Amino acid sequence: MxxxxxxxxxxxxxxxxxxxxxxxxxxxxxxxxxxxxxxxxxxxxxxxxxxxxxxxxxxxxxxxxxxxxxxxxxxxxxxxxxNEALARSSAPRGRVRLAVPMTFGVRVIAPLLPAFLEKYPEVSVDLHFSDAMVDLIGEGFDAGVRIASLPDSSLVARRLCAMPRHTVASRAYLKAHGTPRHPMHLADHNCLGYAYLSTPGIWRYTNARGEQASVRPSGQLRVNNGEALLPAVIAGTGIADLPDFIVAEAIAEKKVEVILKDWKQVEGAVHLVMPPGGPRPARVEALIEHLADQLARPRRKKPLS
The missing domain is CATH 1.10.10.10 (Winged helix-like DNA-binding domain superfamily/Winged helix DNA-binding domain)
Structure with missing residues (x-):
C-alpha cells in the first residue's frame, strides 16, 4: 500500500x-x-x-x-x-513571522534586527508591517507587537516597555483657535483621528486628582497610520494625540506643543503577543528575549519641553 x-x-x-x-x-x-x-x-x-x-x-x-x-x-x-522538535533544538534556526505596527516597526523594531540576525545566522525574520489588529493565529504569525492597553484575549502577552502619549498642536493653531484647558474643550477643536485606537474614536484622560474625562473628538482628517498625522499637526491643521515615538522629536524641536499637561491619556505600553500553547520554537524564544532586552533599555532622545 x-x-x-x-x-x-x-x-x-x-x-x-x-x-x-x-x-x-x-x-x-x-x-x-x-x-x-x-x-x-x-x-x-x-x-x-x-x-x-x-x-x-x-x-x-x-x-x-x-x-x-x-x-x-x-x-x-x-x-x-x-515546531516542537525545533523548540528542543539547542541552536535556534528557521523562520520567525513577526507582525508589527508600521511606524514603530520601521523606526524601532527594524533597527534591532541586524544584531539579532548576526547572533543567530540560521534564523530568518519575516517582518509584516500593519497598524491593523492582525489575526496572529489565523494568519500564521509566531508573535506580534502591539501598542495599547490590551483587552482580555486568548493571546499570551508580555509587556516590553511603557509608551506615553501626548496631545499636541502647533503654536500657530493654538494662537488662531485658543488652547484647550480641559479635555471636554476638545469638542470645539479640529481633532485629527487615528483609526486603530484600542477605544476607537474616544480619547480617555485622567488627572492627578483621579478625575476622568472621555471625549469623542472630531475633525477633518482620520488616518490608519499615526505618523501620517504629524505633518498636519505641524502645519497647524488641528490637534492630535500621538505616541511618544512619533511625536517626541517634534516636541523637542518646538514644532508642536504639548497641551492638557494636567491630563494624561491612559498610558499604553508596548506588548509582545503570542498565540497560546507551547513549547515555542527556540528561534521564537530567542527573538522574544532579544526584543525584550533591547526595548527595556532607555532610548536616547531629546528631552520633552
Whole structure:
C-alpha cells in the first residue's frame, strides 16, 4: 500500500488557506508550477477535481470541501510537530513571522534586527508591517507587537516597555483657535483621528486628582497610520494625540506643543503577543528575549519641553 501523498495534501491545504495558488507558492517558497502540479497529482490520485478555477476566482468543489478540513489538520499537525522538535533544538534556526505596527516597526523594531540576525545566522525574520489588529493565529504569525492597553484575549502577552502619549498642536493653531484647558474643550477643536485606537474614536484622560474625562473628538482628517498625522499637526491643521515615538522629536524641536499637561491619556505600553500553547520554537524564544532586552533599555532622545 502506498503512503499518502503528504506533500501534496499539505500544499493543497496551503492553497485553501491562502485562497490562491500564487499566494500559496509565495508562502511556501515554491514555484506556482510546483504547487499546481502537486494539486494536480492529488486530484489524479483521488480521481476527483478539488477546485473550480476561473481567471478571477478559485472555489472548492464538493470533494475539495470534504478533503480540506482533514488536509488543514494534517498541515497544522505537521507544523506543530516540526515546531516542537525545533523548540528542543539547542541552536535556534528557521523562520520567525513577526507582525508589527508600521511606524514603530520601521523606526524601532527594524533597527534591532541586524544584531539579532548576526547572533543567530540560521534564523530568518519575516517582518509584516500593519497598524491593523492582525489575526496572529489565523494568519500564521509566531508573535506580534502591539501598542495599547490590551483587552482580555486568548493571546499570551508580555509587556516590553511603557509608551506615553501626548496631545499636541502647533503654536500657530493654538494662537488662531485658543488652547484647550480641559479635555471636554476638545469638542470645539479640529481633532485629527487615528483609526486603530484600542477605544476607537474616544480619547480617555485622567488627572492627578483621579478625575476622568472621555471625549469623542472630531475633525477633518482620520488616518490608519499615526505618523501620517504629524505633518498636519505641524502645519497647524488641528490637534492630535500621538505616541511618544512619533511625536517626541517634534516636541523637542518646538514644532508642536504639548497641551492638557494636567491630563494624561491612559498610558499604553508596548506588548509582545503570542498565540497560546507551547513549547515555542527556540528561534521564537530567542527573538522574544532579544526584543525584550533591547526595548527595556532607555532610548536616547531629546528631552520633552
Amino acid at each position: 502506498k503512503l499518502p501523498d503528504f506533500e501534496a495534501l499539505a500544499i493543497f491545504a496551503k492553497v485553501v488557506e491562502m485562497r490562491s495558488f500564487a499566494a500559496a507558492a509565495a508562502e511556501l517558497a515554491l514555484s506556482k508550477a510546483t504547487v499546481s502540479k502537486a494539486v494536480g497529482r492529488l486530484e489524479a490520485r483521488l480521481g476527483a477535481r478539488l477546485f473550480n478555477r476561473t481567471s478571477r476566482r478559485l472555489a472548492l468543489t464538493d470533494a475539495g470541501k470534504h478533503l480540506s478540513e482533514r488536509a488543514s489538520r494534517l498541515l497544522a499537525d505537521g507544523e506543530a510537530a516540526e
